[in-house]
Amino acid sequence: MKKTKLGEFEELVLLTVAALQADAYGVEIKRELESRIKEKLSVGSIQSALKRMEEKGFLTSEFGETTLKRGGKRKRIYTTTSYAHKVLAEMKDIRAGLWEAIPKLTPQLKVI
Amino acid sequence: MSHQMDARPPDWPLRLLRFFVKEEYLEEIEGDMEEIFLTNVEQLSLAKARRIYTWDMLKLLRPTLIKHFKTIPTFNQFAMYKNYFKIAWRNLVKKKAYSFINIFGLGLGIACCILIFMFVQDELSYDNYHTKGERIFRVIHGESVPGKPEQSSGSAPFWVWGNAPIGPALKSDFPEIEKVVQFSGRSDILLTYGEKVYQEDGVFFMDSTAFDVFSWKLLKGNPKTALAAPYNIVLTESTAKKYFGDEDPIGKVLKGSESPGRSNRGDYTVTGIVADIPLNSHFRFNALLSLSTFRNSIPEIFGEWGYVDFYTYFLVGEQFDEAAFKKKIPDFLSRHKAWPDSRYFIEIEPLKDVYLRTKAERQPGETGSLPNIYVFSIIGLFILVIAMINFMNLSTARSMERGKEVGIRKSVGAYRSSLVSQFLGESVMIVLLSGLIAVILVMIALPNMGALTGKEFNIERFITWQTISLFVAMMLFVGLAAGSYPALVLSGFNPIMIMKGMVRSSAGGINLRRALVVFQFTLSIALIAGTIIVYFQMNHVLDKDLGFDKEQMLVLDYNYDDDVNKKSEVLKDILENNPSVLSVGFSRSVPGSYYPHAGTELETPKGDMEMMGQPIFQVGMDFVSHFNLKLIAGRSYSREHPTDSSQAIIINEAAARQYGYSNPAEAVGKKFAQWGRSGIVIGVVKDFNFASLHRNIEPLTMPLVPYACRYMSLKVKTDNIQETIKKVGEVWKEIAPHRPFLYSFLDDDFNKQYQSDVMFKRLFTTFSGLAIFIACLGLLGLATYTAEQRTKEIGIRKVLGADVRNIVGLLSKDFILLVIISIFIATPLSWYAMHRWLEGFAYRMEISPWVFVLAGFIALSVAVLTISYQAIKSAVMNPVKSLRSE
Numbered sequence: 001m002k003k004t005k006l007g008e009f010e011e012l013v014l015l016t017v018a019a020l021q022a023d024a025y026g027v028e029i030k031r032e033l034e035s036r037i038k039e040k041l042s043v044g045s046i047q048s049a050l051k052r053m054e055e056k057g058f059l060t061s062e063f064g065e066t067t068l069k070r071g072g073k074r075k076r077i078y079t080t081t082s083y084a085h086k087v088l089a090e091m092k093d094i095r096a097g098l099w100e101a102i103p104k105l106t107p108q109l110k111v112i
Numbered sequence: 113m114s115h116q117m118d119a120r121p122p123d124w125p126l127r128l129l130r131f132f133v134k135e136e137y138l139e140e141i142e143g144d145m146e147e148i149f150l151t152n153v154e155q156l157s158l159a160k161a162r163r164i165y166t167w168d169m170l171k172l173l174r175p176t177l178i179k180h181f182k183t184i185p186t187f188n189q190f191a192m193y194k195n196y197f198k199i200a201w202r203n204l205v206k207k208k209a210y211s212f213i214n215i216f217g218l219g220l221g222i223a224c225c226i227l228i229f230m231f232v233q234d235e236l237s238y239d240n241y242h243t244k245g246e247r248i249f250r251v252i253h254g255e256s257v258p259g260k261p262e263q264s265s266g267s268a269p270f271w272v273w274g275n276a277p278i279g280p281a282l283k284s285d286f287p288e289i290e291k292v293v294q295f296s297g298r299s300d301i302l303l304t305y306g307e308k309v310y311q312e313d314g315v316f317f318m319d320s321t322a323f324d325v326f327s328w329k330l331l332k333g334n335p336k337t338a339l340a341a342p343y344n345i346v347l348t349e350s351t352a353k354k355y356f357g358d359e360d361p362i363g364k365v366l367k368g369s370e371s372p373g374r375s376n377r378g379d380y381t382v383t384g385i386v387a388d389i390p391l392n393s394h395f396r397f398n399a400l401l402s403l404s405t406f407r408n409s410i411p412e413i414f415g416e417w418g419y420v421d422f423y424t425y426f427l428v429g430e431q432f433d434e435a436a437f438k439k440k441i442p443d444f445l446s447r448h449k450a451w452p453d454s455r456y457f458i459e460i461e462p463l464k465d466v467y468l469r470t471k472a473e474r475q476p477g478e479t480g481s482l483p484n485i486y487v488f489s490i491i492g493l494f495i496l497v498i499a500m501i502n503f504m505n506l507s508t509a510r511s512m513e514r515g516k517e518v519g520i521r522k523s524v525g526a527y528r529s530s531l532v533s534q535f536l537g538e539s540v541m542i543v544l545l546s547g548l549i550a551v552i553l554v555m556i557a558l559p560n561m562g563a564l565t566g567k568e569f570n571i572e573r574f575i576t577w578q579t580i581s582l583f584v585a586m587m588l589f590v591g592l593a594a595g596s597y598p599a600l601v602l603s604g605f606n607p608i609m610i611m612k613g614m615v616r617s618s619a620g621g622i623n624l625r626r627a628l629v630v631f632q633f634t635l636s637i638a639l640i641a642g643t644i645i646v647y648f649q650m651n652h653v654l655d656k657d658l659g660f661d662k663e664q665m666l667v668l669d670y671n672y673d674d675d676v677n678k679k680s681e682v683l684k685d686i687l688e689n690n691p692s693v694l695s696v697g698f699s700r701s702v703p704g705s706y707y708p709h710a711g712t713e714l715e716t717p718k719g720d721m722e723m724m725g726q727p728i729f730q731v732g733m734d735f736v737s738h739f740n741l742k743l744i745a746g747r748s749y750s751r752e753h754p755t756d757s758s759q760a761i762i763i764n765e766a767a768a769r770q771y772g773y774s775n776p777a778e779a780v781g782k783k784f785a786q787w788g789r790s791g792i793v794i795g796v797v798k799d800f801n802f803a804s805l806h807r808n809i810e811p812l813t814m815p816l817v818p819y820a821c822r823y824m825s826l827k828v829k830t831d832n833i834q835e836t837i838k839k840v841g842e843v844w845k846e847i848a849p850h851r852p853f854l855y856s857f858l859d860d861d862f863n864k865q866y867q868s869d870v871m872f873k874r875l876f877t878t879f880s881g882l883a884i885f886i887a888c889l890g891l892l893g894l895a896t897y898t899a900e901q902r903t904k905e906i907g908i909r910k911v912l913g914a915d916v917r918n919i920v921g922l923l924s925k926d927f928i929l930l931v932i933i934s935i936f937i938a939t940p941l942s943w944y945a946m947h948r949w950l951e952g953f954a955y956r957m958e959i960s961p962w963v964f965v966l967a968g969f970i971a972l973s974v975a976v977l978t979i980s981y982q983a984i985k986s987a988v989m990n991p992v993k994s995l996r997s998e
Contacts, residue, residue: 026144044171073143
């Protein structure tokens with residue numbers, strides 16, 4: 001856990017990439033995540049998260065096809081690495097363990 | 113859809129993005145941005161989409177995405193540069209003499225180079241101002257090879273001056289020729305307006321198409337009609353000012369005299385004012401008369417293929433093919449040739465070639481000399497090279513002193529590259545300083561260049577971005593070239609060796625310096641030898657006995673005036689009564705002026721009549737004795753033989769030889785026919801140089817024309833010439849009050865033929881002198897440096913008993929050896945070059961070996977003087993001083 005340093009926003013983006021599979025390129029990731037968190041995101045935030053995670057080894061990417069709307073520029077398709085899956089699973093387990101630990105008496109209490 | 117096509121995102125955020133964001137991310141991000149933008153345009157408004165786009169773009173500028181810009185600690189670098197400047201400045205100031213020699217010598221060299229460049233540019237700029245210049249050609253007339261009418265012969269010279277019918281014939285036969293403009297030979301005419309009477313000698317009878325072809329600026333008047341009607345005259349601005357002052361000249365009437373052989377006298381109406389003809393024109397004029405004036409006066413000439421008095425220029429269409437045109441010339445000529453057996457031939461010459469590359473004679477104006485341009489360009493280059501070598505030598509020599517500086521810089525961590533750039537930068541700085549000095553020197557010298565070259569230089573013409581960038585580029589080049597050696601050598605030193613004082617001076621450096629000195633002095637000695645030869649050849653030309661009296665000969669030009677000719681005998685009698693006037697003669701030409709050519713039939717030794725051409729010198733009665741020509745056979749013209757003016761002729765030796773008489777006396781009494789007269793040869797005169805010494809003496813016939821002369825020449829006594837001139841002027845006023853009193857001295861007129869040679873001599877001498885001066889400056893610097901280097905050695909030698917002579921010898925020996933080597937290299941080079949130059953003269957001095965001995969001696973003594981100044985200074989120094997100092 002120590003070395004992973006996966007931020008909250010990064011985790012969300014990473015999950016989105018994993019969910020989108022072959023469609024995982026900048027615009028699609030942004031759209032998907034926006035619809036889920038119901039909040040506008042800037043291209044810059046998504047991109048910097050993607051680049052950071054690529055550097056840390058959570059993502060790999062390669063150029064995909066282009067569409068009419070992109071003015072001839074290719075998409076970059078992101079794929080999650082097995083390492084990412086491992087880290088995500090760990091995170092999920094940690095979270096799940098913590099949820100388990102919360103006493104069931106206070107279901108209305110907001111957890112921060 | 114069209115809406116979408118218009119929907120372009122704003123431009124600038126993209127550029128911002130491209131500038132800041134890492135390149136490998138650009139494609140993806142740009143694509144994403146564009147996709148989002150287009151989606152937004154569909155869903156929202158264009159304006160909103162753009163706003164989002166811009167905002168998103170700005171938010172993309174994040175640390176993870178932007179390039180790694182090198183963070184430059186500028187303050188640090190700046191301090192380093194400041195230090196470079198400081199050191200450079202201290203070095204300059206520390207050795208003021210070197211710095212002066214370096215900067216001033218180079219500045220002088222660059223200034224010479226700039227001046228020569230301007231001269232060359234000016235020569236090359238001739239006739240460039242004609243906007244249709246590319247399409248203007250002119251006809252040159254020559255002869256074909258005998259038996260091959262389609263091939264032009266190289267033997268007889270081409271003439272620009274030719275017949276009239278060629279113009280209309282070209283125009284009618286060749287559709288590719290758009291306009292033909294013809295004009296007469298240079299004419300003289302006396303123009304009178306009220307009180308003002310001037311002889312205009314730069315006048316042409318010019319076709320009305322002139323302004324369609326040439327780009328002379330017509331300030332007033334209609335270019336189509338200005339030269340159309342007979343007796344129209346177009347004046348240049350300054351000529352108009354001369355006659356009319358501030359009045360409007362258009363429509364004014366100038367009384368014009370007869371122009372013999374071209375027009376009758378008449379009243380000319382001013383129909384146009386043309387701006388003064390640019391100085392860089394291959395012919396210039398003060399006024400143009402309409403060619404129709406000529407045509408009206410003597411119409412038959414315009415159909416005569418054999419009558420020579422016209423220049424023919426023409427303007428061709430855009431698609432003109434010069435080579436194809438030349439192929440059509442033989443056919444064209446055979447269609448038009450007036451006499452089937454004549455060898456008349458024409459070629460064409462483009463306007464851009466007429467000033468420097470023409471092969472024709474009888475030009476309407478001056479021509480330049482391409483070899484001169486080469487000579488001066490080479491001298492300019494020499495001077496620059498000599499100055500550069502000085503600079504290099506002094507910098508390399510002195511660079512050794514800076515070894516310690518290099519060592520310290522290196523030990524505290526200077527890169528080699530930064531040392532290289534320091535030294536290169538320093539030398540560029542110094543060169544720029546020299547450039548500044550050069551510009552100042554040019555400013556000072558420019559007004560005198562006019563006197564030196566006979567040209568006027570207009571500095572504004574040279575201040576263009578091309579010349580300025582060329583200048584800056586040259587400065588940089590000189591700086592880098594001159595600074596390269598010290599920069600590369602010094603920066604390569606091993607710091608430890610320098611600090612220990614192990615590197616004194618490298619053998620390579622010394623040899624390079626020696627080689628450069630030899631090179632420099634080779635150039636200087638070659639220039640000195642050249643100067644000596646040019647000088648002696650010009651004296652040879654100017655002092656040569658020409659075979660006639662040109663000294664003390666006063667020449668009056670009355671331009672064939674009939675009234676004067678009628679009174680010539682009276683004039684002669686009155687003037688010869690004056691004791692200061694020794695004799696008076698009349699003639700149609702004077703030596704050095706213009707001669708028509710004539711075809712003369714003369715009986716050969718075999719007894720048949722043969723037709724040959726030669727110049728014709730028409731003279732008055734006492735011409736032979738008056739000019740002190742030597743009669744070697746027969747008799748001169750005489751008043752006792754009234755038929756002399758129609759049935760006799762005098763020829764020169766060369767003409768006698770031309771017709772096959774090896775003994776001139778045999779030619780006397782032979783029959784001749786020329787220009788409608790026939791009779792016998794009555795005398796042969798010894799050859800005299802009636803034309804420039806660039807040419808051999810041509811055959812010449814001298815028929816008698818007592819009442820159709822142009823010049824009156826008076827041999828006068830040397831004492832009190834001004835008084836004599838005044839007296840002659842008074843007589844002139846009385847006898848010919850309608851003619852201005854125009855006089856000149858024959859020797860001046862004759863020597864005008866050598867104007868370009870004299871200019872050449874002056875330029876050559878000046879620039880060679882400068883070259884030698886610069887070379888000596890360099891030598892002085894080097895000698896000083898060497899002496900300084902050996903201060904201790906000299907001190908010790910003196911202590912051990914060496915006297916001044918030994919020391920001076922010690923210091924001078926090396927340099928003198930170098931100069932002697934240079935003499936041996938320079939001699940064959942300059943001999944060859946000057947031999948080529950002398951080939952341009954028919955009468956030339958022999959290049960004696962003494963020239964080179966003298967040149968070598970001059971170079972050597974200048975070098976010895978330069979060196980010994982420093983050598984003696986070091987030799988007489990107190991050795992205690994030099995030995996005690998450390």
